[in-house]
Amino acid sequence: MCGRFALFTPLERLAAQVGASVPDSNLRPRYNVAPGTWIAVMYQASENEQPIIDEMWWGYRPRWAKSTGSQPINARVETVATNAYFKSAFSKHRCLIPADGWYEWIKDSKPKQPHYICRKDREPLFFAGLFAERDDGSMGCAIVTEPGRGRAAEVHDRMPLILDDDSLKHWLAPDITDRETIRSLVRHINANLVEHWAVSTAVNKPAEGQGEELINPA
Template identity: 55%
Template sequence: MCGRFAFHSLDFSALAEAVHQPDLFADVEPRYNVPPGTLISVARRADDDAPVTIDRLWWGYRPHWADAKAPQPINAKAETVATSKYFAPAFQRHRCLIPADGWYEWLLVDGRKQPHYLTRTDRQTLYLAGIWTERGDDLPPGVAIITEPARGSAREVHDRMPLALSDDSLEPWLDPHFTERDAIRGVTRHVDASLIEHWTVSTAVNKPGDDRNAALINPL
């Protein structure tokens, strides 16, 4: 799954190049422990003809047509996101990217959960595939991060991981003209598993209130 991540480099260069918008920019601050139920930086097209923008959306997905008591998932499984009634409309028309430097997972060791930080070996920005939807409340549109079965070294920590897309998949993922599952699969691929590494970090990351502390991602 993906329930906590970090985005501190604020580097959108790969995305800017992919969508041919060299001035793509967002006035955001570094965050080292981003929890659900907060505003996060999301790259999307607000409508089919709009340019890609970096907007502040709510990490918690609940479509406007859903009941107020409906679930607000933070993740959507890659295996079912295109066919689920809850997610399919957004998968077709409202795909987005969540830039991140890495994410956290917890591994049970001797009865205690030890946090690990997972990131790219080359420290380039990860672009996590997501979907967004207009909500039926006063919050901005809501987002869910798509997850897939863990690959490579990520399997040592958790059985699932966020779907991080390769740089050449960014533009087609955001292209509203691709609406069918097979067509989208044909033009996108995930980051090579060999590019993902992880290390243990302090249990201070367990407290979601502190997201400005750069030491949270330091190896123990």
């Protein structure tokens, strides 16, 4: 799964990688992004429009589910194209969620021991995501996950679906709606690019810890 991440690369640099525009935003560097908050998301509204970076609520719930519907933060890549809750978004409303790294916890550790997972070269990551309009009119999103690979699997059996650079524009393209076409055009990054290390348990309480020291080795 992916339930916490960090984003501190300037939005302008991220936008340049996909030719996106950056509207005025109050988004600032964050080292402990938690679900149920506003996060930076890249999406393309139509084939003829430029991708943009905007804020979305990290919690996916399509309008038709109304306020009583579940609000998942992740969607499994194995079923996202066929699951009734996600399949429309997979076809028409895909997005990218930029991050510099994410956190996972060693199973059964006491206290819960977080690890920070990122690229060895410290380049930013682009998580595959889905979005939908919520019943209150805002946009909500979920991060697509896949089975853990490479060193990330040492910490958790799931990880975000991280797209390689050549896949970014294809994933955003609203005119590409066919499931098999999407699968043929989109690739995840090489698992050998990723590493991890133990960090402070201050990560466990996002309300108390947001500084850059959170990603330092414990």
